[in-house]
């Protein structure tokens with residue numbers, strides 16, 4: 001790896017995984033599930049159902065993965081599959097041999113740059129070592145829990161799903177790092193809110209959405225306790241989109257993000273318009289849109 005992962009992991013992700021691992025029975029559950037649902041099984045099930053992308057199969061998308069892996073220092077490059085599913089989603093599986101699955105709905109609904117942001121987000125789960133426990137959470141959601149009535153206690157399930165949501169914040173950070181900006185992730189997140197690419201005559205007004213984010217922050221901080229916020233999203237696989245956006249913006253404005261981008265020699269892009277920024281390091285604003293940097 002080309003960086004220290006502790007410099008990237010979101011603190012709430014780090015504390016949630018500690019809580020999860022400390023729960024009585026979690027270790028036993030993890031070992032039991034790993035023995036039942038082996039990596040080979042997941043890999044062959046996937047290979048038998050989905051389309052493997054590569055240099056001769058949709059190389060435009062596959063090369064994005066090669067690119068992101070080179071930036072982040074991921075080796076070997078995981079396999080990449082396309083799955084027929086309308087949901088705007090992607091997932092990563094495996095332990096020693098990783099593979100990423102991207103849904104067809106995503107490729108139909110977002111731009112190529114935003115697909116790269118998704119691929120970089122999935123690579124984020126790999127570098128943050130989230131994948132094994134994500135697979136565990138998926139297995140519990142998909143009904144394998146009937147095999148484990150006594151092991152997967154309610155406390156473990158809740159802690160596992162809570163950590164899964166918080167782990168998304170770290171993966172978003174890695175995605176911004178690999179892409180040199182949060183611009184395309186923000187574009188993608190606004191689509192998750194409803195700004196689909198193919199709504200006739202509609203282009204999202206970003207300034208107006210920013211005002212909405214301010215309203216959300218004000219209302220959420222005033223009227224919801226942390227506990228209530230957790231309860232409200234208890235069954236969600238991801239944090240609220242507004243939360244992801246706000247958390248990521250905070251991070252990309254830290255000196256730490258700046259340092260990591262410089263260390264990895266990633267090209268920087270304007271967070272407001274996506275324009276590639278010159279490497280002079282002295283520009284105070286974007287020459288295309290005037291956004292202060």
Ligand SMILES: [Zn+2]
Pocket residue numbers: 121122125168171
């Ligand atoms: Zn994710």
Ligand SMILES: [Zn+2]
Pocket residue numbers: 270271272273274275286287288289290291
């Ligand atoms: Zn700009």
